[in-house]
Structure formats: C-alpha cells, structure tokens
Amino acid sequence: MKAHFSPITMKAALLVNDGEPLQLTDVPIPELSPGHVKVRVAAAGLNPLDTKIRAGRASHAQHPLPAVLGIDLAGTVEAIAEDVTTFAPGDTVFGMTGGVGGVQGALAQFAIVDAALLANAPSSFSAREAAAIPLVFITAWEGLVDRAGVKSGQRVLIHGGAGGVGHVAVQIAHAFGAQVFATGNDTQRNYIESLGATFIDYRAQTVDDYVTHHTGGEGFDIIFDTVGGTTLDDSFRAARRYHGHVVSALGWGTHSLAPLSFRAATYSGVFTLLPLITGRDRAHHGYIMKEAERLANEGKLTIRLDPHVFGLSAAEEAYQFLESGDAQGKVVVDVH
Numbered sequence: 001m002k003a004h005f006s007p008i009t010m011k012a013a014l015l016v017n018d019g020e021p022l023q024l025t026d027v028p029i030p031e032l033s034p035g036h037v038k039v040r041v042a043a044a045g046l047n048p049l050d051t052k053i054r055a056g057r058a059s060h061a062q063h064p065l066p067a068v069l070g071i072d073l074a075g076t077v078e079a080i081a082e083d084v085t086t087f088a089p090g091d092t093v094f095g096m097t098g099g100v101g102g103v104q105g106a107l108a109q110f111a112i113v114d115a116a117l118l119a120n121a122p123s124s125f126s127a128r129e130a131a132a133i134p135l136v137f138i139t140a141w142e143g144l145v146d147r148a149g150v151k152s153g154q155r156v157l158i159h160g161g162a163g164g165v166g167h168v169a170v171q172i173a174h175a176f177g178a179q180v181f182a183t184g185n186d187t188q189r190n191y192i193e194s195l196g197a198t199f200i201d202y203r204a205q206t207v208d209d210y211v212t213h214h215t216g217g218e219g220f221d222i223i224f225d226t227v228g229g230t231t232l233d234d235s236f237r238a239a240r241r242y243h244g245h246v247v248s249a250l251g252w253g254t255h256s257l258a259p260l261s262f263r264a265a266t267y268s269g270v271f272t273l274l275p276l277i278t279g280r281d282r283a284h285h286g287y288i289m290k291e292a293e294r295l296a297n298e299g300k301l302t303i304r305l306d307p308h309v310f311g312l313s314a315a316e317e318a319y320q321f322l323e324s325g326d327a328q329g330k331v332v333v334d335v336h
Contacts, residue, residue, distance in 0.1 A: 012108035013315035013333075016066045018056025022107070022316040027068070030104060030112040037087055037115050038079040039097075041335040043131035044106035044315075045072035047164060051323050053100065061100045061273055070106030070333070071099040073113070074121055074130035084115045092121040095289050096134035101277040106131070107315050109335060116282040117275075119289035122296035125303075132303045132330035133168075137292045138285055139272045140169035143224050143247040144176075147268040152177030154221035155214070157238060161197055162188040164330060165226040165249060167304055170195045175300045178222075181214055183231075191304075207234045219244050219263060226250065239265035304329035311335075 010029050013022040032038050050071055052058040063069070074094040077087050087093065095118040099105030104112065121130040144150045156173040160166035161182025173180045174196045182197040189199045200210045211219055219240035225232045228250030235246045236259040244265035251269045260267055275282045295301040306329040310318035315333050322331045 010109040011312060012068045013070075013312055014066050015054055015069055018065070019054070022054070022069070022319065024313050024315070027108065029110050032079055032081050032112055034081050034083050035115055036081050036112050037077050037084055037093075037118070039073065039075040039093060039111050039113050039118075040078050041073055041075040041106055041109060041111055042092075042127035043074045044070040044333045044335055045074075045131040045134065046318060046322050046331045046333065047071060047135050048322070049135070050099065051319055054319055058100075060271075061277070063100050064102050067099075067102075068105045068108045069099045070108075071096055072131050072134040073097045073106035073111060074127045075111070075336075078110070080115070086115055087118065087120075092127075092130075093118045094121040094130040094134060095119060096138055096272070096276065096285060098276070100273055103276060107312065107333060107335070109312075114282055116286045117289075119286055119293050122293050122301075124299075125296055128305060128332045128334065129303050131332050132305055133292055133296075133301075134289060135272060136164045136168045136330070137172075137301075138288050139165045139249050139270055140172050140224070141288045141291065142272060143249060143268075143270045144169060144172050144222065147247050147270065148222045148224075148245045150176045150178055150222055154178045155240075156180050156222045156224070157200075157220040157235075158182040158197065158224050158226070159202075159231050159235065160184070160226040161192045161195070161199075162304075163226055166224075167191075167195060168301070169224050169226065170197045171295070171301050173222075173224075175295055181210075181220070202231075207237050211238050215240070219265070221245070222247065224248075233259070236260035236263075236265075236267075239263050241265070306331050309334060 009026045012027045077091045097113045156178040180197040183200045183202040192199045223235040223246045225235045225248040242264045246267045249270045306327040
C-alpha cells in the first residue's frame, strides 16, 4: 500500500526586491491556522494596484519582502481548520485574499486564507472569470451600496464605465434598478451600451453639457469616480443639488470642495484594502463576495477578460502586459 505524502513546498512567483522581475521559485507551504482554509489556487486576477505594489509605489499597501503577490484568487478548498464551518474540502471559492500587509498573495500553488474573506465561486463562471472579480466588485459595491446607498430610480453616473471597477459598477447600479450613465471614449461606446448604460463621451461633451442634457441641470444622484484627477473635480460639479453623493476610489491630489459645497452635496472615499490590512471587518468582504456570486448566478454580472493567457511561470510577463496599457479587460494568471 502506497503512503500519501503532502508536499511541504510549492511553486510561487516571488518578489525579492521592489521593481525587480518576479522569480518562479520553491517556497514552503504555510501551515493551516485557526479560522483559515488551505486553497489550491486555480487563478490569480491582476489589478493596476498589483503593479504598483510590485514597483514599490503603493505606500498605502505595504508588503514586506520577499513576498508572494496577487490580491485576487479563485481556487479549490483543500483543507479547513477545525473551527471553520462555512466551507468543506472540494468547494470552489474566490475572494480578495492577500498580496498586501504581509498576507501571502495568490501567485502560488497554495494559499492559507482567512475563511471570512471567501465565498463560493459562481457556478456559471470559470476559475479565470471568478479570479477577475474580487477587488473590482468589492470596490464598486462599497462605493455604490455601502457609501452611496444606491436604489431604484436614481440617476447614477459612473466615470470610466469600461474600466475594471467601472464596468462592474455599471452592472451593480443597473441590478439595483438605477438609471445608469457612464463616461468613456467613442471606442468604448458599444461596450458601455451593452451593459445597459447611457454612454457619455467625456471628450466631446463638457460637464455642463451632459448634466443639462441628462438631468435638466439638476445633477446626478450618485457619481462614482474610478478615474481620479480632474475627473473627481468634474464629479463635484455634476452632483445633484441637496441630495447628490460623490464616491471616489482615487482621491489622490489636491481638490477644491467648493463646487460640491455649492450644490449642498456630499462625498465619501473607498479604501478597499482596509479589512485585509487591519484584519478588521473581513466578514463584510465575504458577504460582498456572496453578493457577487448571487448576481453572477442570476445572470446580472459579467466580467470582461483579456484573452491573453499567462501561466504561473509567466507571471512577470502578465505584469508587464498589464503595465503596457494594451489589456482589453482583466488580466488573469492561470496557476493550475
């Protein structure tokens, strides 16, 4: 009779120094700890934030080196801690699970993950699709639902409606029954309209133009800025009088709040990494992932994937491709 031995090491794409190429190497498999599950990683979704962390340009997302990066994960539960009752071996799961704050990321064959961060992956999605969802969906949900309280009948404007967070935000707002508008360039018109949003060409129309045309000059109930910079300033000018709310995931820079104040509107920011970095309120991220699963299974959520395929040994190439700006959708690394 053959004895079964569990491996003690795994392949991982390791970052040794900021800005250097990722190195495929063998690293120890971490031990299972209370409240955690061992996940065999199937795919890791990459985000622009991942490239900033790799380059050492994300002061708000410190990760001690050497480190395994990769914020978003999809895979299969291999084992569970004794106190975990929400998952069982064999479950397919997804979540925003690491890659910052000293928590191992998804660019490895296995990951030990806080069970509170996970949900069952959508039954209709591939591992690649599931891995592309977590960060962008959590960011969009926290902005639209948690901060702005989106509801049926509201006029919602999404800046950057074809982007990673933007295309998911359009779908969430639409699922809540809002009337959705989204900015983009003319090449993105067909895609934005396919999501059920009214397209606004930000290059061809001024803020005053589209506020007048679509709201009669009153402004939008909710504006979600996924672009930052001057787009956030434009958002302040486009908010509905007395009741408008602006949300931004990119509040960098210096901005005047006067235009927002003159409309008696409000503002809030989103910092999606906070539960992962602090260890607090992680169960809420698990809840949001369950909502992503629900919307996906109901046919109300799709994810735009770039068709390029990268294996774990080509993780460095995946990062370079994402940085090139040529990606047409979310970039995913196939781990298994």
